[in-house]
Amino acid sequence: RKEVEQDPGPFNVPEGATVAFNCTYSNSASQSFFWYRQDCRKEPKLLMSVYSSGNEDGRFTAQLNRASQYISLLIRDSKLSDSATYLCVVNVRNNNDMRFGAGTRLTVKP
Amino acid sequence: EPEVTQTPSHQVTQMGQEVILRCVPISNHLYFYWYRQILGQKVEFLVSFYNNEISEKSEIFDDQFSVERPDGSNFTLKIRSTKLEDSAMYFCASSELSGSTGELFFGEGSRLTVL
Numbered sequence: 001r002k003e004v005e006q007d008p009g010p011f012n013v014p015e016g017a018t019v020a021f022n023c024t025y026s027n028s029a030s031q032s033f034f035w036y037r038q039d040c041r042k043e044p045k046l047l048m049s050v051y052s053s054g055n056e057d058g059r060f061t062a063q064l065n066r067a068s069q070y071i072s073l074l075i076r077d078s079k080l081s082d083s084a085t086y087l088c089v090v091n092v093r094n095n096n097d098m099r100f101g102a103g104t105r106l107t108v109k110p
Numbered sequence: 111e112p113e114v115t116q117t118p119s120h121q122v123t124q125m126g127q128e129v130i131l132r133c134v135p136i137s138n139h140l141y142f143y144w145y146r147q148i149l150g151q152k153v154e155f156l157v158s159f160y161n162n163e164i165s166e167k168s169e170i171f172d173d174q175f176s177v178e179r180p181d182g183s184n185f186t187l188k189i190r191s192t193k194l195e196d197s198a199m200y201f202c203a204s205s206e207l208s209g210s211t212g213e214l215f216f217g218e219g220s221r222l223t224v225l
Contacts, residue, residue: 032210043201043216044153087153091210096141096158097166098209103152 001026004090006101014109017078021104023088024070032091033064033071037084038103044087047073078108112136114217116202122223123192131187131220133202142185143203143214144177146170153201158209159185192224 006023013019025033033050048055050062050071061074071090075082088101115134123129135142144156157167157177164177176188185204189196199219205212 034213038153043218044214045216046213049213093166095166096143096160096209097155097168098143098214099155100145100153 003027003092004088004099004101006088006104008102008104010105010107012107012109013078015078015080017108018074018076019078019106020075021073021086021088021106022070023072023090023101024068025088025090025092026069027090027092028066028069030090030092032098033062034089034098035060035062035071035073036087036089036100038087039084044100047086075106078106080108080110082106083108112215114202114204114215116200116217116220118220119218120221120223122225125194125224126191129189129192129196129222131189131200131202131222133185133187133204133217134183135185135202135204136206136215137183139204139206139215141165141205141208141212142179143205143209144187145201145203145216146198147201147219148195148198156187160208189222192222194224197222197224 035047036044037047038044054063059076063072085103087103092099117132142159147153158165201219202217203214
């Protein structure tokens with residue numbers, strides 16, 4: 001299994017749709033999980049951290065499933081501005097080595 | 111809002127030349143990182159730096175690469191003898207807390223093209 005693996009997509013959805021991304025990680029001892037967003041040819045920016053109990057930030061919900069070693073991101077009521085690549089980031093060795101997944105590309109269409 | 115700044119934004123070099131990419135992290139941050147992203151591929155971890163020394167490095171960060179914090183503000187990545195496959199966007203990042211607990215703030219990147 002790759003250290004951090006994501007479905008590359010692309011996901012093409014209409015405005016207002018709900019879309020979910022999954023990410024699996026290989027190290028069962030990993031403790032820190034994040035979702036970043038990267039717009040085309042731009043730097044990654046933190047979207048949200050993922051906490052053990054799951055967390056929500058507006059239209060975005062992140063979940064962690066330790067037993068199955070995956071995290072998920074749910075986007076409700078998609079907006080055109082949500083179009084981007086969503087990067088799963090995991091601290092695979094519990095230190096300052098943060099590993100990125102390949103990203104899942106989302107396009108929201110009018 | 112404080113930001114990470116990187117120079118140059120784009121550098122073109124000949125294979126075999128040395129390149130130095132510069133970064134100014136956010137001033138109160140203690141952890142510094144270099145990542146690279148080959149066009150169309152994923153963001154790859156190169157190295158992290160804390161307390162004036164490398165704390166972690168990846169398998170990509172071989173003897174051709176080195177990092178330095180020459181003064182209180184700059185954080186540099188040197189590639190000693192560039193290869194064609196070094197062509198990529200290089201991102202510097204910094205964080206106030208260690209990467210496992212704190213947000214990474216990225217610069218806009220330095221695009222390196224090796225001919």
